[in-house]
Amino acid sequence: MSFHDCVVVDIANGRLDPTAAFDFVSDPGFGGFAMFVGRVRDLNHGRVVTGVSYDMFDALALNGFRRIVDAAYEEFGPGIRIHVGHAKGRLGVGDLAMVVAVGTPHRDEAFRVCRQVVEAVKHTSPIWKQEHYADGDSQWSEGCSLCESHGSAG
Amino acid sequence: MSFHDCVVVDIANGRLDPTAAFDFVSDPGFGGFAMFVGRVRDLNHGRVVTGVSYDMFDALALNGFRRIVDAAYEEFGPGIRIHVGHAKGRLGVGDLAMVVAVGTPHRDEAFRVCRQVVEAVKHTSPIWKQEHYADGDSQWSEGCSLCESHGSAG
């Protein structure tokens, strides 16, 4: 059994918890811990952002998270721990959108696994970001097409 | 003025605090946060480790931390935040030896700055690690000579 923990947290019910994520990936045999946290920032492409709504296809996203961590275990071996968490719903500036924490025996693996998992989650997870601006406008962010990475599209 | 925070914590007086480090590097304009934590692990090169003593030349180490973060500001611009903390004294297994936290507008910078700072601290700081083993033996770890990186040695 591999030690990973993939969660989706609806902002209406709770918050992502970096401390709990760090604790989850802890082990007496580990010397290196890398964590990434993504938060909503107040400015994007020069527009003042008041919040972000994350839409998510939960079941598919969690499936994808598990595949991403399985790929990391395949590459780096089973003796590591990974936590992947993503928020959904309407987040305010400073709210945590994403937490990835990795514990490994040595630091190089921790950095590499953390980066790899973050990029994979961002590029392949069925999650959509709608930015809300100070002027009242809202806009869905441009993103990564899943067609290319999964074969030919029409 | 650049926003950085370099600390040395004597384990006799306190602990490194990743949550405080994360808070320090927070800013409403930042979307990406990367953190590295180094902890004492229970095994090294096949020997059971019961603890590690860190010896440090404090004043020189803090000077070095500031130079390392200044180099990061030089390369990545002043609009980022960096925390560097290192413990000294006798640590037990699981104790935190080092915390580096970085907050930046975008995630790529956060990852790169964090890695760069961690490597620089490990390779250039006047800090020495003595491992204590279950069999009662102790040994200073082999390390990086500071001669090469600072010019010719005799």
Added chain:
Amino acid sequence: MKVEVSLFGAFRGHEPGDRVALTLPEGARVAELREALTQHAQVHWPAAGSALLKYSAFASQSDVLREADALPADGQMAVLPPVSGG
């Protein structure tokens, strides 16, 4: 077969309940669903939504499917515009 397509992201709001019901030949593949949804979108959706379909993927409840994959027997599908999580 009856196919129900769930809408996410920028497609939300284009249909009541964020779903479209379509009827396709038994054993239809993703490519046929894409064609049918595109025709539907050209009539019922704003131009931008229709254009976005070209860059969108299709998924069952558990997997992103390829154009040649058969639709699942339960007919439950989702159309996924380009993703932007994190």
Added chain:
Amino acid sequence: MKVEVSLFGAFRGHEPGDRVALTLPEGARVAELREALTQHAQVHWPAAGSALLKYSAFASQSDVLREADALPADGQMAVLPPVSGG
């Protein structure tokens, strides 16, 4: 000039108080301190400690110095074996 060299890491314990007092010509450079400390170590330190000096750097209270750098006026120096923090 009087020079006091602080010992760290694997050098600790080689001298009472983890310090060595040496007398060097006025205006001496790091290279001369290295030579003087090496001679001292060959007499007073274990063989391993003496060998480690070759890979060790010298620093003032604020900077790692190069071989050609003059020693600081206050004579306060440190010898730094290879580092292993983190």
